[in-house]
Amino acid sequence: MRISELSEQTGVTTASIKYYVREGLLPAPERVGYNQSEYGTAHVARLRLIRSLLDVGGLSVSATREVLAAVDDEALPIARLMGTAQRSIPVPEGTPSRTAVDAIGRVGDSLGWHVHPSNPGILIAARVLEHYEALDLHELSALLEPFAAAADAVARAEVAIAVAVAAGDRDRMAAIVAVGTVLGDSLLAGLRRIAQESAAREARPDSTA
Amino acid sequence: MRISELSEQTGVTTASIKYYVREGLLPAPERVGYNQSEYGTAHVARLRLIRSLLDVGGLSVSATREVLAAVDDEALPIARLMGTAQRSIPVPEGTPSRTAVDAIGRVGDSLGWHVHPSNPGILIAARVLEHYEALDLHELSALLEPFAAAADAVARAEVAIAVAVAAGDRDRMAAIVAVGTVLGDSLLAGLRRIAQESAAREARPDSTA
Numbered sequence: 001m002r003i004s005e006l007s008e009q010t011g012v013t014t015a016s017i018k019y020y021v022r023e024g025l026l027p028a029p030e031r032v033g034y035n036q037s038e039y040g041t042a043h044v045a046r047l048r049l050i051r052s053l054l055d056v057g058g059l060s061v062s063a064t065r066e067v068l069a070a071v072d073d074e075a076l077p078i079a080r081l082m083g084t085a086q087r088s089i090p091v092p093e094g095t096p097s098r099t100a101v102d103a104i105g106r107v108g109d110s111l112g113w114h115v116h117p118s119n120p121g122i123l124i125a126a127r128v129l130e131h132y133e134a135l136d137l138h139e140l141s142a143l144l145e146p147f148a149a150a151a152d153a154v155a156r157a158e159v160a161i162a163v164a165v166a167a168g169d170r171d172r173m174a175a176i177v178a179v180g181t182v183l184g185d186s187l188l189a190g191l192r193r194i195a196q197e198s199a200a201r202e203a204r205p206d207s208t209a
Numbered sequence: 210m211r212i213s214e215l216s217e218q219t220g221v222t223t224a225s226i227k228y229y230v231r232e233g234l235l236p237a238p239e240r241v242g243y244n245q246s247e248y249g250t251a252h253v254a255r256l257r258l259i260r261s262l263l264d265v266g267g268l269s270v271s272a273t274r275e276v277l278a279a280v281d282d283e284a285l286p287i288a289r290l291m292g293t294a295q296r297s298i299p300v301p302e303g304t305p306s307r308t309a310v311d312a313i314g315r316v317g318d319s320l321g322w323h324v325h326p327s328n329p330g331i332l333i334a335a336r337v338l339e340h341y342e343a344l345d346l347h348e349l350s351a352l353l354e355p356f357a358a359a360a361d362a363v364a365r366a367e368v369a370i371a372v373a374v375a376a377g378d379r380d381r382m383a384a385i386v387a388v389g390t391v392l393g394d395s396l397l398a399g400l401r402r403i404a405q406e407s408a409a410r411e412a413r414p415d416s417t418a
Contacts, residue, residue: 048344056340079409086402104403113407121402128396131265132388135257137381139370140389146366147393148400150359155404157355159412161348172346179341180349181405184356185398187337191357192393193295193330194313195364198322200288203368 003029006039010047017047023061025050025068049175053088057182063088067182071174078162081174085181086120096126103129103141107148154188212238215248219256226256232270234259234277258384262297266391272297276391280383287371290383294390295329305335312338312350316357363397 007014020026026046029037049071053064070076070084104125108115115122132140158180166173216223229235235255238246258280262273279285279293313334317324324331341349367389375382 045345052340052344056336077409078412079406082405082409086405104400108403108407111404111407113403114410115403115406119403119406121399121404121406123399124402125396125399127265128392128399131261131392135254135261135384135388137385137388139374139385142370143363143366143389143393143396144400147363147397148404150363151397151400151404152408153362154352154356154359154401155408157352158405159408161351162409163412165348175344176346176348179344179346180352183337183340184352184401185394187334187352188356188360188397188401189394190330190332190334190337191313191353191360192363192397193333194317194322194324194328195320195330195357195360196291196295196367196390197288197324197328197330198317198320199361199364199368200286200291200371201323203287203372 001039003037003039006043006047009044010051012047012051020047020050023065025061025065045175049179052179053182056186057089057179059088059182067178071171071178074170076174078159078166078173078177081177082162082181083119085178089120089182089185091120091123092127094123094127096123097130099133100126100129103144104148107144110145111148111152113152154184158184210248212246212248215252215256218253219260221256221260229256229259232274234270234274254384258388261388262391265395266298266388268297268391276387280380280387283379285383287368287375287382287386290386291371291390292328294387298329298391298394300329300332301336303332303336305332306339308342309335309338312353313357316353319354320357320361322361363393367393 001009003014003017006012007017017026021028026043029039029043032038046068050064050068053059053067054061059067067085067088070081073081076084101122104122129141129144132138158177162173162177162180165176210218212223212226215221216226226235230237235252238248238252241247255277259273259277262268262276263270268276276294276297279290282290285293310331313331338350338353341347367386371382371386371389374385
């Protein structure tokens, strides 16, 4: 199809399509004549993936490029593909405190977690625990255990789906891992807000305490 | 204490302290003489809370002002305080699709959730589901159930702590709900990354599928 048709089918402007090709996110179209290019259905799928990572996931162009390279690397194991998707999401700067890392390590041990110390989640979670402590809201640190158990259940469900899909279609698994990893935080955050309201109403419907 | 001492104790510059007073985030200090003001320990605690919401939570100044007003409103029930904290976090624009809202409604029913249709989590979660569908990655929609169950467990733990603290100290409960609601997404996101890596390694340590 022509670029105009690809644009129509995906809702992405022709200027953006050309930009993605220039930036190496979208494979170049096939040249079928002087000043004419042909895009295929693979471009439609890839374009949707690009927009999900950029617009919904909020990734930068270079982070999107790295995730797409991981998606395209057929030899990459699920764990490493997931790691690339994880690292594409901005992480706070700095080094986590020993106390926070130890607290996460203890709860991780209780759940049988084994991860590399460079996992970006350690710094993200540690930063929050550090703030709870700095605010002297140590009650919130008691949430580490139920939060970790919830994260464990969620991650197991994600990996189970990736493994099941990988058996039949590696490319599909890669798209699922990339999109699921990047957008999953948001799904979980949205559901948490609904569950919070529900639990708060249930606990003490008319309480002003 | 003087503003310089408050600045030293909290690591917040005197310019920022003055700005927060002007913006109504921090109560004005007591005037104890011509051109001299006295800050107390309440200012220290409030300043830490402000920085957590602004810097770590990433809230805007006006959103922070609204959350602090809710924290200060002694008559506000936990559910409404939580709702204010939730709405202080940016929400995507637009209206969620019927299909996505129905899917969330079904899983919510199965968990006994009761929420107002204006709960911001509905739009946040629906937007993600819409993207999964648009990308034709319907396998990811199957994650709605385990994600919702995890969100439910997390929210119940959060509310239980808020209720327990509220019995003894309403101000403390308010700070816990505000900070916990705003920073909880990040704690959960961090722990999810750790759990993902662990689950992926465990599932197929050397798999390239």
